Every structure is written in C-alpha cells, then in structure tokens.
Amino acid sequence: MLADFNFRVIFEYLPLFLTGLRATFLISIVSIALALCTGIIACACRISPARVLKYPAIAYIEIIRSTPLLVQIYFLYFGLPTLGVRIPEIQTGILALMLNSGAYIAEIIRAGINSVDEGQLEAGISSGLNYVQRMRFIILPQALGVTIPPLLGQAIVLVKDSALLSLISVAELTRSGQLMTSERFMPTEAFFTVAFFYMCIYFVLKALAEWSQKKLIFREAY
Amino acid sequence: MENMIEFKNVHKWYGKLHVLNDINLEISRGEVLVICGPSGSGKSTLIRCINRLEEIQKGEIVVNNTPVHDKTVNLTRLREDIGFVFQQFHLYPHMTVLQNITLAPVNVKKMSRKKAEAIAMEKLEQVGLTDKSGAYPGQLSGGQQQRVAIARGLAMSPEIMLFDEPTSALDPEMIGEVLDVMVNLVSEGMTMCVVTHEMGFAKKVADRVVFMDEGKIVETGKPDEFFDNPKTERAESFISMILTH
Numbered sequence: 001m002l003a004d005f006n007f008r009v010i011f012e013y014l015p016l017f018l019t020g021l022r023a024t025f026l027i028s029i030v031s032i033a034l035a036l037c038t039g040i041i042a043c044a045c046r047i048s049p050a051r052v053l054k055y056p057a058i059a060y061i062e063i064i065r066s067t068p069l070l071v072q073i074y075f076l077y078f079g080l081p082t083l084g085v086r087i088p089e090i091q092t093g094i095l096a097l098m099l100n101s102g103a104y105i106a107e108i109i110r111a112g113i114n115s116v117d118e119g120q121l122e123a124g125i126s127s128g129l130n131y132v133q134r135m136r137f138i139i140l141p142q143a144l145g146v147t148i149p150p151l152l153g154q155a156i157v158l159v160k161d162s163a164l165l166s167l168i169s170v171a172e173l174t175r176s177g178q179l180m181t182s183e184r185f186m187p188t189e190a191f192f193t194v195a196f197f198y199m200c201i202y203f204v205l206k207a208l209a210e211w212s213q214k215k216l217i218f219r220e221a222y
Numbered sequence: 223m224e225n226m227i228e229f230k231n232v233h234k235w236y237g238k239l240h241v242l243n244d245i246n247l248e249i250s251r252g253e254v255l256v257i258c259g260p261s262g263s264g265k266s267t268l269i270r271c272i273n274r275l276e277e278i279q280k281g282e283i284v285v286n287n288t289p290v291h292d293k294t295v296n297l298t299r300l301r302e303d304i305g306f307v308f309q310q311f312h313l314y315p316h317m318t319v320l321q322n323i324t325l326a327p328v329n330v331k332k333m334s335r336k337k338a339e340a341i342a343m344e345k346l347e348q349v350g351l352t353d354k355s356g357a358y359p360g361q362l363s364g365g366q367q368q369r370v371a372i373a374r375g376l377a378m379s380p381e382i383m384l385f386d387e388p389t390s391a392l393d394p395e396m397i398g399e400v401l402d403v404m405v406n407l408v409s410e411g412m413t414m415c416v417v418t419h420e421m422g423f424a425k426k427v428a429d430r431v432v433f434m435d436e437g438k439i440v441e442t443g444k445p446d447e448f449f450d451n452p453k454t455e456r457a458e459s460f461i462s463m464i465l466t467h
Contacts, residue, residue: 119312123371126273126306127326127378128298137325141316 020176031097039105064103093165112143152209226251232281243437256424259434273304305375309387311367313359320355345373365396385416
C-alpha cells in the first residue's frame with residue numbers, strides 16, 4: 001500500500017504540515033495550561049461547602065460533560081458573535097478546549113483529593129493544622145501523585161480534540177490535511193501524514209506520563 | 223482535684239440515632255480513664271467530642287476551662303493541648319517518621335525545624351524508635367506505626383492524650399509494645415482517656431473505668447471492682463464476653 005504512496009507530494013506540502021503541527025502544539029500547550037487553571041478553580045469551588053460556589057461548579061462540569069465538544073465549539077463560534085464578542089477563531093477554539101478539558105480536569109483532581117484517606121485529615125485536624133495547611137502538607141502532595149497520570153491522559157485527549165478546531169477553520173494540523181486534500185485530492189497521503197504527527201505528539205506525552213509515574217508518585221509510602 | 227475534662231449533660235444524635243445520651247463525666251488532671259463497652263455504644267464518639275472532631279447537639283464539654291463547642295473557641299489552641307491516637311494510626315504515608323512528627327510543631331506551634339526535630343528525636347526515644355526516624359510508615363510494622371503516632375501526639379507537648387482503640391488494629395504480638403509505651407506515659411502524669419478492651423492495661427494503670435452502652439454511661443468504678451464485681455447486668459455480660467475471647 002505504501003508503494004502507491006506519493007511521498008513527493010507529502011514533502012512538497014511539508015512546510016504546510018509543519019506550520020499546522022506548530023499551531024496544534026501551541027494551541028494544545030496554551031489550552032492545557034488554561035484548562036489546568038480552570039480545573040483547579042472549578043474543583044476548589046466544587047468541593048467548597050459554600051453553595052454559591054458549589055452549585056455553579058456542578059452546573060459547569062455537568063453541562064460540559066454531557067454535551068459533545070463539537071457542539072460546544074460551534075456554540076462558542078456562532079454564539080459569541082451574537083453576544084457581541086468578536087474574537088479570532090483560534091481564540092474561540094482555545095476557549096472551547098479550555099472549558100471542555102477544565103471540567104474533566106476538575107473531576108480528576110477531585111478524585112485525587114477524595115482518594116486521600118479521611119483519617120489522615122482527622123489526624124491533621126487533631127494536631128491543630130488549619131484547612132490550608134492540611135491541603136498543602138497532607139492532601140495535595142498525595143493527590144498529586146495519583147492525579148498526574150490521568151492529567152496527562154487528559155492532555156493527550158485535548159491534543160487529539162484540537163483536530164475539531166479545523167471545522168471552524170483554525171489553521172492547525174488537521175486543517176493542513178484538509179487544505180492539501182482540496183488542492184491535490186490526495187486524502188490518503190494527507191491524513192496519513194496528519195495521523196503520523198499526532199502520533200508523534202502522543203508518544204512524547206506518553207513518555208512524559210510514564211516518566212512522571214516513576215518519579216513523582218511516592219512509592220516508598222506504600 | 224482540678225477538673226481537666228468535664229462533660230455536662232451532653233447529647234449527640236446521628237439523625238435519629240441517639241449516640242450520646244446525657245453524658246456527665248469529670249476527668250481530673252493526671253487521671254487515667256479507660257472507656258469500654260460494646261461496639262456502637264458511643265465510646266469512640268465520646269472521646270472524639272473532646273477535641274471537637276465531632277459536634278454535639280446539647281450540653282457542654284469543658285476542657286482545661288475552655289468550652290469546646292463554643293462558637294468563639296480557638297480550636298487550634300485547644301487542639302494543641304490534646305493529643306489524639308487513632309485505631310488505624312493515620313500516619314501520613316508520604317512523609318518520613320521524622321516529618322510526620324515535626325509537621326504540627328513546625329506549622330502549628332511555629333517552632334524552628336531544628337528544635338522540632340530535637341523534640342521529635344526525644345519522643346522517638348521515648349517510644350523506642352530512634353533508628354526509624356528516616357523510615358516511611360509503609361516500611362514499619364503496625365506496632366511501630368502506632369508508636370510513631372503516639373510520638374507524633376506527644377511532640378506537641380499536650381496536657382491530655384486521647385486513645386481511640388489504639389491496639390485493636392494490631393496483631394497480638396504487637397499489642398504489648400504499644401501498651402508499654404502508654405504505661406510509661408501514665409507514670410509521667412499525663413491525663414489520659416483510653417478507649418480499649420485491654421483489661422490488663424486497665425487493671426494496671428487506670429484510675430477509673432467507664433462502661434458505656436447505647437450512648438449512656440452505665441457504670442463507673444475502680445478497675446478491679448468493675449472487672450471483678452460489676453454492679454450492672456449489662457457490664458457483667460460484657461465482661462464475660464471479652465473474657466471468653
């Protein structure tokens with residue numbers, strides 16, 4: 001099958017793919033960073049006893065998790081301008097990815113926090129540690145250890161989800177494939193190349209996840 | 223004698239369950255009190271109210287002249303004076319033994335790390351575990367973990383130590399080492415409340431035994447009197463139960 005491949009065209013379009021790869025990479029990095037912030041804030045609100053924080057956080061998380069990402073992207077893409085907000089497609093896309101991943105990350109962090117044994121909290125309370133100290137010294141160090149692998153998993157999902165931004169004409173990796181297809185009508189070559197680059201990103205993140213699992217989890221502890 | 227802990231008409235409910243029913247109890251400074259009773263009788267809840275791990279719905283608990291369940295009470299200050307040892311030890315698994323013990327002195331008492339570590343080593347010596355200061359809890363036996371937990375409580379220099387079934391989660395051969403540490407504490411004049419069924423410990427060091435059933439204090443007495451000649455039928459059947467095991 002590879003014998004029928006027109007590698008010359010792929011190389012001819014390589015600059016376009018590399019531009020797309022670069023865009024996908026940048027969009028992903030920015031979105032992951034923003035999603036992490038969103039997730040931490042949403043999680044803090046979600047576990048807060050204050051109802052004014054807790055219920056909006058639940059609503060946000062449930063709405064995001066119950067609707068498809070593509071619908072969310074279209075909602076922002078077509079919805080924001082009618083609200084008078086006019087921002088470039090790429091920013092709309094980053095906003096969508098941020099809001100989407102933020103909800104999942106909030107739940108991942110919450111699961112990490114809940115995984116810490118209640119008794120250790122009571123031990124902390126009994127020795128006079130306040131809420132912030134208990135979070136900082138007892139809960140978060142342990143929650144982080146169990147949270148990093150699923151967080152990197154979510155990062156991998158986000159990178160692949162960013163392909164949907166091609167549908168609102170953001171010039172990222174998948175869009176490069178679409179452009180080449182429309183100019184040369186060689187979809188197999190185009191999307192083979194696109195897939196190859198996504199796999200490259202995937203393996204980098206996966207290696208990072210495995211490394212962090214070895215390094216960051218407190219293995220002596222168990 | 224001066225009262226260290228005082229329960230006045232204390233009631234607590236979990237929903238409809240009346241877990242503490244009109245508790246009146248006075249524990250004086252330096253006294254060693256053993257609390258026993260069948261499971262679900264409210265004995266753990268009783269001592270968990272002393273440092274306000276549990277709220278009460280009615281009545282008052284006064285510790286060292288501080289009303290524990292008052293809205294304005296400085297809980298951090300109160301808890302500095304009360305060490306608590308749990309059945310399941312609850313050491314922090316991601317910290318070494320030394321870090322476990324120094325965490326509260328450094329962060330609550332704002333002690334310098336050097337001083338806190340010196341105190342920690344002193345307490346580790348007291349429980350016979352100086353060689354384990356760099357170990358993680360997971361590398362220790364249950365008995366060793368519980369002794370570290372006791373050292374962690376002592377490092378705050380509390381006036382009261384509360385023990386919630388400290389030996390119930392231990393293998394039989396490790397119970398002795400933990401009880402020995404507790405007996406040594408008694409000789410230092412520590413005020414202690416111990417929820418336990420270890421009759422030997424109670425007979426040896428307790429000043430009084432309190433027997434609870436269904437949220438009430440059913441009987442109070444000297445350990446020898448209580449275990450050998452219980453006044454109530456419920457206490458009698460309970461003692462015969464723990465004796466046959």
